[in-house]
Amino acid sequence: MVKNKQQLILIGAAIVAAALLVIAFTPLGESLTFHLNQWKYRIDYALNPPEEVVFVPRTTNPAVRVETFTPTALPAETQNAATPTVGQSPTPAATPTPPPAQANITGIRYIDQHYGQNKCAPATLAMALSYWGWDENPSVMDPFLMPFEFDKNVMPYELVSFVAEQTQQSVISRTGGTIELLERLISAGFPVMVEKGVYERDLSGKVSWMGHYQVVSGYDRAQQRFTTQDSYHTANYIVSYEDMQRGWRSFNYTFLVIYNPEKEADLFQVLGSYADVNAANQAAMQIAQTESASLEGQAKFFALFNYGSSLVSLQDYYGASQAYDQAWAYYAGLPAEDRPWRIMWYQTGPYFAYYYSGRYQDLIDLATQTIDAASQPYLEESWYWRARGYAAAGMVEEAVSDLRTSLQYHPEFSPSVAMLQELGYTAEP
Template sequence: MSKFWRLTGVFLLIGGLSLGGLWMIPNVRERVLWHLEAWRVQVRYALNPPQEAVFVPASTLPTPPVLLSPTPLSTVTPTRPSGEATLPHPTATMMPTPTPTPLPPEVHISGGRYYDQHGLWNYCAPATLAIALSYWGWQGDRTDIGRVVKPFEKDKNVMPYELADYVENYTNLRALVRAGGTLDLLKNLLAAGFPVVIEKGVYLRDYNGRLGWMGHYTVVSGYEEAARRFITQDAYFSPDYPVTYDDLLWQWRSFNYTFLVVYPPDREADLMAALGQYADVTASYRRAMEIASYEASVLSGLEQFFALFNYGTNLVNLQDYAGAARAYDQAFTLMANLPEDKRPWRIMWYQTGPYFAYYYTGRYWDVIRLAETTINAADQPYIEESFIWRARARLALGDTAGAADDVRTALDYHPGFPPAVELAQALQLQP
């Protein structure tokens, strides 16, 4: 063998060993896998654009609406949204919430630690909750939370109640979730010393390089009245990330103005005083319903879709499933007529109210069709909630085998997911 080929073999061996060594470094391997995954998703989304997949409710019900459980509140008599936009776009000042005492012109809550969400899949929720907990002396890390709330790393989303459950079960702190928040309420909570986690919608570039609507958590830690902006600790963007009042209102609307507050037990009385009417969870949904009804009547396009969707969500939480189903019908019909680049096609990753509404009015086929639209539009359908709701609907229609398959898939994507475990036990599935 010539010297040239011997040297070439040596260089190839060294190169191979070097690459193998680099592959063993977690950060390097993660970056390579991320880029490979990005290229694969770009091809898939180019061939099957997810924004083209729309769910339109069936015009006739497969069975008469039947309220299975529980009984709706007899006191809920909402005014159905008109669905017509007749007034200009409301601003942050159009629906003020009275504040009993003057608030300081500026508030900045310090003492928290910043965690970013980068380097791990879909880590917005664990990183954001870690930030919120750190304000109260919690000494853990984002991965401590992630191991519990998203044991499967590519799980698309963590619900607010899952974050609250983590706080209640794994820390010495407490947490509550409410809806229908306002900018003045945020300021009131901040002035009382409570950072607030909010869920909102933002437009970010996805694997395909396109701007698209996605759900996102952030911690609101301060406000500056003169600049009309909030200061947020944002796991995606940066610490001390400013967001104007108007931008935050627009982003927050797409999640029914939902917020989570972490607090020490000995500060509960202070928190309840700062919450006012929102101390009562039912009152918060009634307030959120009023806001959604108003916005559905004055907004148009994408904003009106979110308002109608929120209206349905609040009726679900007030146990008026028939009214909720009508609101969601309007919302999805409107969404189908939006320009493709404006459709928030990921919304069922984050919010499951329509499943409740359609299931508890006996519209099992709409549950199945909505779940399949959601699952098929995602390149990686790691959306355990959609599989569980399809399982429930399939079971109601007598498809036990199909329901069992969906339950197994949900448990693969989220081991220990309580609704999946409960349904697995009901179906007597082997672990």
């Protein structure tokens, strides 16, 4: 194994040297840089396979339970996730009658994500907005959603903030969605943006699990298929009900609905109990409980993880930490190729759970593992949360360093800016 690593290092060094020479003396710099990065990823992941790393909590049963509470200064993602609309909380309506057998929404402008790296989120959000008359280029979102060019992920709460602050539309974000709810929303004329897991070939050359957004715009119950607008693949991309549920499960059935403010009453009527964010979180928890008892393999891991995430949404942080412990223990028993090792790029529930249940070392360890496993650790949330762990443990200098790093990858990231101010520091050394 050592010999193989040494050979890979030598090969990698030779490739880098040759590429630098070609870049310096030819006009092919941009293309070669891309391929050079591909080789770098492949070498990094070959030397340190991230799917082989398993998180093992150090404290699995705290002696003192931290009671459920509402922290006085929640990070932005919890605040936005808990905001039902850009207005007052709705009154849940009765569940409407079952939707028709099929429906299809037209008038969505198709936009692909290949105008830059990792542009799935802005491209998909632009498609969802286009149905309501938004006609801007998705690149105008970059200063808000992806101020750092190589940002690994855009969280749902960031999408919610953009819609609320930069457009004339309204938006809701919920977990615990179902196939029938997608049908109801589409048949009522509301396209749905879903977050889901997919398997695609990454820059390391491997086909592996990663996060993705789609706009669901049609369905046919008889054929058991949805029509989606997929920024990576194509317009009117067909996804079976089974594949939708499988991929959607890995993000706790998260969905966003954008709408004109005057359509709010219509939307809440269709949502039924999901109009209330707490009811949606309760539904997600119940789905996770059922699935964790009935599924196996990778699907069971996601169900266990979702249970923890639902408890975080309900602010039972102690219970969530225990649920995540079970999820990680199950993860360790999965075959390496089935481990969704990028999950902490997209979902930060365990950070909340370990921090608010006083398990700072577990928070630090998990964030460190997440950062170290990424060839390019452009993960501002992980740097931020490790800083919170460090600060709680009395390691202020380490916390400040991590906060400043997070701001390199996401300039003006508000939780990091606020925490630096609390600690009496600025973004600059």
